[in-house]
Amino acid sequence: MAAGAPGRNGPILGAGSVLRLIRDGEAVTRAALARRTGLARSTVAQRVDALLAHELVYEAGGEASTGGRPATVLAFNHHAGVVLVADLGATHSRLAISDLVGQPLAEVAFDMDIADGPEAVLGNVDERFGALLEQAGRTTGEVRGVGVGVPGPVDFPAGRPVNPPIMPGWDGFSIPDWFAGRYDAPVLVDNDVNIMALGEHWSHWRDLDHLLYVKVGTGIGSGIVSGRGIHRGADGAAGDIGHIRVSEHDDAICRCGNRGCLEAVAGGRALALRLSAAGIEAAGSREVVELVRAGRPEAILMVREAGRVLGDVLAGCVNFFNPAAIVVGGDIAEAQDHLLAGVREVVFQRSLPLATRDLTIASSKLGDRAGVVGAAIMVIDHVLAPDAVDRAVQGDVTAA
């Protein structure tokens, strides 16, 4: 950028930054905003007027004065729009509509096969988004953002799945392009385990900087929260622990084409296959959990051992990444405490004492809802980011 040229992102302290200070409760009167930002009072007044015109803030009444006349308190209007989110699983999906603080207004969960391909799946999703809007009494025009989680790796900036092994027909498919024209709002796409990690972190572990969310279902994956944000890695592939090699299991052939992958040893599909081979019928991870709940010793033993194998991989992740907490979710994690017991046993034996002295290993608290909660937070953070708010307000000014 040429020296002296206007910054490509507009002023650093635009309306979006002022909105952030109001949302965070850091400065909620015009006078406090001027003190906190260093902006002239007339500039602050302009920014606030733009936010009021956009109904992103409202005047919430007077504040107890410290001497002079009471100043008007500004508050974030979390009804200023809604976000629509979809957590698409291999065979089961959940959709939700929420307000701008992540409060759910309506939700729906249903069976749907991701392998039906993008046109069929997204058509179904969009129809149900319409029903959710109606249920919540909101309109298409109020949609500020759309979030979609998918069970595979994603090129996050482009919103396209990349070589997703269990999503035939989706490779390189632009989900934002498909939604273009339906809503006047950005569409964000991420890996399902990433949004689950974000949902768990935001709901129950917000004070921690670094957290690892592990989903153990049919397959095994993880989502990494680093510095309170999702670490997606250089290619959007971060967190894919299901294909880390585990010791002494080279007989297990994995769907990825390698041998001895964690998922091929300790994933729900692998456990179901092994139980079936031992004459105990189990079609998938849910049946394995049912067998554990019914007290079948073979299934309990197998889940416990799967926990140990998972623990061996997670011990390495703990040494490498040193998270403050590991949260375990997914079908198999619901197999009472047997999986977690195995994980804890090995992690606390194998990881370095310094990295485990304050480490918490817990089960998911949001369960099936982690994905839609996290997707909503991801979208809200995006549409209320200072730059995005500046652009929205700017667009309005230009249009006027």
Add this chain to the structure above:
Amino acid sequence: MAAGAPGRNGPILGAGSVLRLIRDGEAVTRAALARRTGLARSTVAQRVDALLAHELVYEAGGEASTGGRPATVLAFNHHAGVVLVADLGATHSRLAISDLVGQPLAEVAFDMDIADGPEAVLGNVDERFGALLEQAGRTTGEVRGVGVGVPGPVDFPAGRPVNPPIMPGWDGFSIPDWFAGRYDAPVLVDNDVNIMALGEHWSHWRDLDHLLYVKVGTGIGSGIVSGRGIHRGADGAAGDIGHIRVSEHDDAICRCGNRGCLEAVAGGRALALRLSAAGIEAAGSREVVELVRAGRPEAILMVREAGRVLGDVLAGCVNFFNPAAIVVGGDIAEAQDHLLAGVREVVFQRSLPLATRDLTIASSKLGDRAGVVGAAIMVIDHVLAPDAVDRAVQGDVTAA
């Protein structure tokens, strides 16, 4: 914080933020700074005056005008102070003095045993700091910050080593307290591999968001660059890959008390012990490298195999963290390309294609200097952070 109270950090766009815009070349005239920040011209003038008074910026002359009279260009004064840094190894250390853009002014490397304990080691360091200052023609009063890297885990906010296995006498020792009174400047302490990672990233890989630096010397450790900053983890233990368990090596007993750790199989000490047991004398990692350079097949075979074992662990790190590059340094990495060949062989075989399609695996370009370069950058980033500059400028105003 009470609503409406002044922010605890002062104005968001204080003198420190203005300095950052000037340093980054984003806005280098008073008019451009006003446009970019949204601050009133009078407020910008105040901020610039404070920076001029502190000699953090200077007026570099006129700029080609676009119509009106030429505006004065402001430039960062990187001679406004110096930083002193020490990269302390187990038996070998390097100290440096640099200006405020990380340009080295003088350096010294020498043998010193970290096991001599903090008083002896830091006394030696401080004496040599004095000599470096003299050599560079600078004074104690010009020291803006001190950075120290140590070969063990560090409680970064406190500047204390935590249970460092090869640093007897250092556990919990406050290095900043020891330096207190010697310099009127902050003292930062970090793990040596972290500062090496920062040095390599800053010098040669600045465009990459995520990088992994691996040091293979007597032991094995790594430093993680995530989102262009060091990821230290919840307890400052991140990157400790030397104690991740490797497959099929449960006979190797590690100094940490576990079996089958990477370091106990592929570290320089382990290789030297194994060569010695085979009748080929090797006291440590340097002798192993000399044997490789001399073309001894047993040593070459062993280093190549160590590369494969390291590759097995790094393949897991690649799946988990998805870095854009892995940079390998340390004594053993200097054993020509044999180590890297083994690493590449296994990582590209074992990691997921998506995570390796753009992955670079390269040897360190800074070699022995990575630590002092990174320590200088760490200290400069700290002392020129907007908050720190605001406090420095504020202190001056209060004192005046």
